[in-house]
Amino acid sequence: MTRLANKTAIVTGAAQGIGAAFAHGLAREGANVVVADWNDGSETANSIIRANGAAMYVKTDVSSAKDVRAMVAATLEKFGSVDILVNNAALFAKIGTKKFTEISSEEFDQVMAVNVRGPFECAKAVSEQMIKQGYGKIVNIASSTVFKGVPNLLHYVSSKGAIVAMTRCLARELGEHNITVNAIAPGLTMSDGVLGQPDYSPEYVTQNMNGRALKRKQIPADLVGAMLFLSSPDSDFMTGQTMAVDGGNVMH
Ligand SMILES: NC(=O)c1ccc[n+]([C@@H]2O[C@H](COP(=O)([O-])OP(=O)(O)OC[C@H]3O[C@@H](n4cnc5c(N)ncnc54)[C@H](O)[C@@H]3O)[C@@H](O)[C@H]2O)c1
Structure with missing residues (x-):
């Protein structure tokens, strides 16, 4: 099944973790994939190409408007359209957990620059082309922590x-152009970033897992189906929504 043949998708933060799983999922559906990451994402792109897909890595810091504009220009030059944007890049596991009183102003600003301004810059940069095309799908990656108010991660959860709010605003502004904007709120997922962090100990993971209706660890592949739905025509009359994909932990 190739639901996304002839479509071009940009996935930010696809060098590893959930973003890499998204890139592979989109490629399996026939999309051309642009891996936009500030770390080397060539392995994600090359493994798609080895599997007879089409992909390109473009080094991009999503918090740099200049980088993001250049990445979108490179995408158009190589593939000729931008149909899907998955705003996945963020600072998460490596920022560590701490009381909000211990978060410095600089750290707060850095998290906002990448996690909020980054998706804003990317949405802004692709919207011109999507408006010209009269069609587009933007999928923002939020977090189930928003609905729980998880402690010791105030900058991240904020x-x-x-992102949930931005999804709604973008949906209202872009609806007239036939561009849908939705979000996914993942639960704690065993991504590369999480696996490398002592803050997410086996005890922490088990406690989190026990709060789910489906009591098992979440892996990046668990998020791919929802992302593909929101990237495909199957969701063309759905916009401004945030879907929790977390094994039934938060329900709203
Ligand atoms: N893993 C989880 O438990 C979890 C839960 C809820 C939401 N999320 C969200 O899912 C997304 C992916 O998380 P993950 O766990 O796979 O993360 P990860 O740390 O494994 O990977 C993040 C990727 O983003 C890239 N990145 C970071 N800052 C960037 C920047 N400024 N410009 C470009 N690329 C940048 C990194 O280089 C990395 O490749 C994030 O938005 C995260 O907030 C993750």
């Missing part, structure tokens, strides 16, 4: 709350 940034993801802004």
Whole structure:
């Protein structure tokens, strides 16, 4: 099944973790995939190409408007359209957990610059082309922490709350152009970033897992189906929504 043949998708933060799983999922559906990451994402792109897909890595810091504009220009030059944007890049596991009184102003600003301004810059940069095309799908990656108010991550949770709000604003402004904007709120997922962090100990993961209706660990592949739905024509009359994909932990 190739639901996304002849479509071009940009996935930010696709060098590893959930973003890499998204890139592979989109490629399996026939999309051309642009891996936009500030770390080396060539392995994600090359493994798609080895599997007979079409992909390109473009080094991009999503918090740099200049980088993002250049990445979108490179996408158009190589593939000729931008149909899907998955705003996935964010600072998460590596920022560590701490009381909000211990978060410095600089750290707060850095998290906002990447996690909030980054998706804003990317949405802004692709919207011109999507408006010209009269069609587009934007999928923002929020977090189930927004609905729980998880402690000791105030900067991160606040940034993801802004993503839920931004999704609604973008949906209202872009609806007349036939561009849908939705979000996914993942639960704690065993991504590369999480696996490398002592803050997410086996005890922490088990406690989190026990709050779910479906009591098992969440892996990046668990998010791919929802992302493909929101990237495909199957969701063309749905916009401004945030879907929790977390094994039934938060329900709203
Ligand atoms: N893993 C989880 O438990 C979880 C839960 C809820 C939401 N999320 C969200 O899912 C997304 C992916 O998370 P993950 O766990 O796979 O993360 P990860 O740390 O494994 O990967 C993040 C990727 O984003 C890239 N990145 C970071 N800052 C960037 C920037 N400024 N410009 C370009 N690329 C940048 C990194 O280089 C990395 O490749 C994030 O938005 C995260 O907030 C994750």
